[in-house]
Amino acid sequence: MKELSRIVEAYDQIADTSQKAALATVVKVQGSSYRRAGARMLMTDDGRWTGAISGGCLEGDALRKARQAILLNQPSVVTYDTMTDENASRLGVGLGCNGIIDVLIEPIDYLREQMDLMRVFKNFLKDRKRAAIATVFNVEESMQEGIGQRFVTDSQGNALSNITVPLLKDQVHADILPALAKGQPLNKVYAVEKGRVEVSIEILHPSIELIIFGGGYDAAPVVKLGDTLGWQVSVTDDCIAHTGSKRFPGACQVLHAPRENVVEQLSITPYTYTVLMSHNYAYDIAVLPQLLATDVQYIGILGPKKRYLKMLHELEQKGIILSEKDQERIHSPVGLDIGAETPDEIALSIISEIQAVHQRSKGGLLKEKKGFIHERS
Structure with missing residues (x-):
């Protein structure tokens, strides 16, 4: 989604000018490729492009094809067959993915007309x-x-x-x-x-909407990484000292709210993921039941397993029994096991697990995965 936003921004910059442009879209992939169907790039007639349709191998040739499409004001489909090294050499590209990629190239003027x-x-x-x-x-x-x-x-x-x-x-x-x-x-x-x-x-x-409960120093790298990926990141805390917007420049929202009804003040959608990382047990145990009452599909809780078991025991005493679905959406300790120690490493662990859950991946080593890297439709 971040790449699509950048393409739209690049288009807006030339929309009221005489500059010509074309949009390239990967529409079909057979075998392996760096990008999947739906990858896009906007190319202008001065040789610049925004976005990508490969790992850098096809963009130059696509730009040449785009100039021809702009000249004729007609769309065209270019097939890049790199199943063999001989085909790749004949195409003049260095793609080593051994796949067949169909790319639709459309002049912007034609797109506007259609x-x-x-x-x-x-x-x-x-x-x-x-x-x-x-x-x-x-x-x-x-x-x-x-x-x-x-x-x-x-x-x-x-x-x-x-x-x-x-x-x-x-x-x-x-x-x-x-x-x-x-x-x-x-x-x-x-x-x-x-x-x-x-x-x-x-x-x-x-894109993912990440809500971080707790505005401590270790929340900052989580916000930064999420923003880098194009996620919509919000931070909330009931400590006024932790909710200065300047502390989280990449956040789309920084909310100071009481823990007792904080979730009521937030928007929960099918794309919302949450992480409790306040380092305040009383705060986390107050927010967790509120999240369980929503449909949020991911609840990460920072801290050791012992702390989480204590929370479960306290919830049971209040009559709150977690269902099997609740247990599946709670991730405690939060993050993938990558040997993280520092706040930046822990942030990488948390963000990686959210990405894996979002894509229904187990988050293991790719070299141990049987079959294709990407699932085939």
Whole structure:
């Protein structure tokens, strides 16, 4: 989401100028690649780009293709086949991932004429709710004008479409809603009057919203790392000395609130993750039941296991018995086991665990993982 924000910002800088630009989007990946479908980069005719579609191997060639697309004001799909070193050498790229990557390149002027995709992105960044974008990228020769046509659906099911290929719109609509509900991308081939059409259905997910309870000195590196990843980070404490906004420049909110009803003053969404790290047992035991009463999916608690067991015992005495689901969403001690000692290392451990939970990963060593690094849709 941070990369998408940077692309929108770069677009706004040239929107009212005569500068030309094109948007490149990875629409399909077969085999291995550095980036997955949905990766984007905005390229301007002066040779600059924002975002990335690979680890730096394809960007130069994509820029050359973008200049041609801008000149013709027509979208095109470029296929980078690096399954063999011979193919990679012929393409003039140093990609060693052994994959096939399809990249859709669209001039910005053409995009404006067909669908204001940047406005779609802006609305998504503002609303912070899941959305789906279905993009036509592979058609038979008689339907070349269909490349780049889209069907967009927001979290409420509201649709925007410029699909004109006969029979395609209804078929895409039937598939995009289930994909949006599951939050899973999809590539599918459809049969229409003039042949076959391939469509990439991409799901836009809001970034993580991290709430830190406790504004001590070790909260600062957690805020910094979260902000670096593009997360929306909030800090709250009932100690006025811990809630100076200058202490957490990367936080989107610093809230001074009493512990007894602090959660009422915060917004909890499906993308909210929380960490209790106040170093104050009385504060944490006051906030934890409030979080358990919400649907927040992750509750990290800083401190040793013994401290957490003490909290459980005290909650039981108050008649609060944790369900199996509650036990699954509580992570105490918080963080991955990376041998962290310093506040910066502990912050890395905490942030890494949240990222792993968010992506449904076990957070182990990649060299011990069986199968692909990324799950395949």
